[in-house]
Amino acid sequence: MSSDSSAPLDFLGIAxxxxxxxxxxNKKSVAFAIAKQIEQAGGEVIYAVRSEARRESLGKLLANRRLIVCDVERQEDIDSLAAELGKDDVELAGLVHSIAFxxxxxGMRPFHETTRRQFLQAIxxxxxxxxxxxNALKDRFASDASVVTIGISxxxxxxxxxxxxxxxxxxxxxxxAFLTKSFSRFSQVRFNAVAAGLLKTSASAGIPGYVDSYLYAEQVIPRGKAVNTTEVASTATFLLSPRSSGITAQSIVVDAGMSINYFDADVVGAVTNASVD
Structure with missing residues (x-):
């Protein structure tokens, strides 16, 4: 053991x-919170953003970082991303996929009225x-790389x-599960998700009715306050690290216990009393 007690301990092993x-x-994004934690732990982050406009808007926030434009609706952008990383022989220890649209x-419609265009674009x-x-980055991943995406609780x-x-x-x-299985034929790359509870982000704020659901979640969660992006990011950073080497093909729920407390007596009482009134 080093005698220098001031030396930082790379507990996560991602430096x-x-x-x-x-x-x-933007700065409220889950992806940004994860990236900050990676950098704080001594890792290097390459950022892939949706458009040139997004790259420009993030210029100050991500100053002196490498930003690559990649619109995932365009296969040519995905191929270009892989080619650019390949040109520099970049080896990725991990990938954060925090993309949803x-x-x-x-406005909100009943589920059965979802259009084919809406559904297929979203998927x-x-x-x-x-x-x-x-698939495009399979040759860029380290043999034991970790891929983390963001799901819902x-x-x-x-x-x-x-x-x-x-x-x-x-x-x-x-x-x-299917990515883990197919990649296992030639690597030990792991694939996991952080299944997040309701979060206060710029994207979620734009969903009709979401704010009310968020406020309801705070009432149901045992601790009385909603999950925050730092908590989700911390779980993602752990999953990116070798410390989670035994975890793959899993969705780790981060909801601060909301799912165990839907029938909290105070919440049930408030609803039933309101119905009586």
Whole structure:
């Protein structure tokens, strides 16, 4: 053991390693919170963002970082991302896939009224993109790399405030097992998800009705306050690290216990009393 007690302990084992983080939109993004933790632990982060406009808007926030434009709806962008990393012989210790999109421009509708265009676009961007990016980057991953995506705490809760995204996230979650199996033929790359409870982000704020659901979640969660992005990021950073080497094809729920407390007496009482009134 070193005699220098001031030397930092690289507990996570990610110092000096390189990670690709996809999905930073602003400083409130889960992806940005994860990237900050990677950098704080001594890792290097390469950022992939959706558009030139997004790269420009993040110029100050991500000053002196490497930013690559990659619109995951465009296979040529995904191929270009892989080519650029290959040109520099980048070896990735991990990938953060924090990408999701659903078109709610016409407001929330009953699930059965979801259009084919809406559903297929959402599954392309939010779920298939993980498969496409991992396939393109398979030669860039270290043999024991870790891939982490962001899911939701339950895909079985038919929440009207989340529109048609739960089935999309269910597809994303299912793909983890199949990616783990197919990649196991030539590597030990791991695939996991952080299944996050309701979060206060810029993207979620734009979903009709989401804020009310977020406030309700705070009432149901035993500790009385919602999950925050730092908590989700901490779980993701752990999953990216060798410390989680025995975990793969899993969705780790981070909901601060919301799922155990739906029938809290005070919440039930408030609803029933309101019904009586």
């Amino acid at each position: 000096g390693k390189t990670f690709l983080v996809m999905g930073v939109a 659903a078109d709610y421009s016409e 392309d961007i939010s779920a298939y993109s993980l498969v496409a990016v991992c 339950t895909t079985r809760m038919a929440s009207e405030s989340y529109g048609f995204m739960a089935p999309i996230k269910a597809a994303l979650e299912s793909s983890l």
